[in-house]
Amino acid sequence: MWYRGALKPIYNLNQIIRLQAVLEIVTNQTAMALDLLADKSTQMRNAILQHRMVLDYLLAEEGGVSGKLNDSNRCLQIDDNGKVVKQITKEIRKLAHVPVQPWKCMDWDLFSWLPGGLWVKRMLFLFLCAVMMFLFIPCMIPCFTLLIH
The missing domain is CATH 1.10.287.210 (Helix Hairpins)
Incomplete structure (x- = not known):
C-alpha cells in the first residue's frame, strides 16, 4: 500500500x-x-x-x-x-544554516510586450481598453434590446 x-x-x-x-x-x-x-x-x-x-x-x-x-x-x-x-x-x-529563501510569486508583467516606459504602457493600456469597449458595446446593444422586450 x-x-x-x-x-x-x-x-x-x-x-x-x-x-x-x-x-x-x-x-x-x-x-x-x-x-x-x-x-x-x-x-x-x-x-x-x-x-x-x-x-x-x-x-x-x-x-x-x-x-x-x-x-x-x-x-x-x-x-x-x-x-x-x-x-x-x-x-x-x-x-x-540554510538561509531564508524569500518567496517570489509569479510576478507576471502583462504589459512587458508593450514598448516604452511605465507611463507609455499605461497610456497604451487605456487606449486598448477604449478600443475594446468600442468593439464590445455595439455587440451588446442588440442583446440588451432583446432582453428588455
Whole structure:
C-alpha cells in the first residue's frame, strides 16, 4: 500500500523542509553545548594555572610543587583548545544554516510586450481598453434590446 503522502509532492517538500529545520536546530544546540564546554575548559585551565602559581609561590623554599613532589617535570603545560573548538562550531553552524529563501510569486508583467516606459504602457493600456469597449458595446446593444422586450 502506498503511503498517501508519497503521492503528494508538496507533502514531501514540507517534510524535507521540516527535517532541515530540525537538523539546523539540533546542530545549533550541539554547537552551543560545545561552545559552553570550550569556555569551561578555558576557565578551568586558567584556574589550574593560577593555583599552580600560588602553590609554587607558597612552596618556593622547597623548590615549588615539583620540588615538593620530587617530580623532574617542572613545566606544567595545559593546552587551550577553546579557540579551536569555537572555530569548529562556527563552521558547523555555517554548514547547517540554510538561509531564508524569500518567496517570489509569479510576478507576471502583462504589459512587458508593450514598448516604452511605465507611463507609455499605461497610456497604451487605456487606449486598448477604449478600443475594446468600442468593439464590445455595439455587440451588446442588440442583446440588451432583446432582453428588455
